[in-house]
Amino acid sequence: MRAELTEIPAVLSAATEFEHQVETLIAKGYAWTAGLTDEQFRALVAPLAAHVAELPGPPALPEAPGEPPRPIPFVLVVDRTLVAPMRAAEQIERRGRRAIVTMLTAEDLDAFTPIESVTPPAGGAYLLLDVDLGWSTRNDPPARALPLLEAQGRSPLTLEEGIALVTHQPEAVATNAGFSLLGSRRGDRRVTAMWISRGSPKLGWCFAGAPHTWLGSASCGGRVGLA
Incomplete structure (x- = not known):
C-alpha cells in the first residue's frame, strides 16, 4: 500500500509537514469556509505547531509492496464547528x-457524531497523534474491531478525522486497502469508511457487523488540542 505514496517527500521535518498541512487546508478553502482570512486561520492553528516539535516527519518511503503501512505521526484536523x-x-x-460521497447526504454526515468513548478536543482544530490505518483489523467487522482497539489503549477515528487523514495523506487509502471510522456513529448499524472505487477515493458506509478483507479500522494514539 505505502509503495504507492509519492505526494509528500520523506525528507520533510515535522515542522515543515505541519506547515504543509496548514497550507493544504488554506488552498482547499477551509479558511474562507470557516469565515476567516488565511492569516486568521494560520493564527488559529499556530499553537498546535509546538506539539509537533519532537515528532518525526512523514514515514520513510518507499515501503515494500504488501507491508503494513507505518503509523502517521500526526494529522491536522479541522472539525465541523x-x-x-x-x-x-x-x-x-x-x-x-x-x-x-455515496449513499450519504450532508444531513447524514452531520448526524454521525463521536461515540461515548471519544471526546475530540474543542476549539475547532486539533492534532491526531500516532495514526494507524488498521491493517491489523482487516476482515474484523467494526463491532469486533472497536473493543480490540480500545483494549490496546487506542482510539477509533471519527468521520472528520478520517476525512482529514485522506485530505493530507491521499495515499493513506489505496486499492483494496481502506479503513472504517468507528469513532462516529448515528444510532444505527452504519459505520462510515474510506476506500477506493474505480480509481477515486470514496466515502461511504458499511454495516457494523460486516467483515471486509480490504477494510481495517483506523485509530490514533491520542489527540491534542489548542488549550
Missing part, C-alpha cells in the same frame, strides 16, 4: 480525482 463534513469531504483529491 468550522467546516461541515460534506464540505470537507468534497475537497479530498487523490491523483487528480475528487472524492465520491
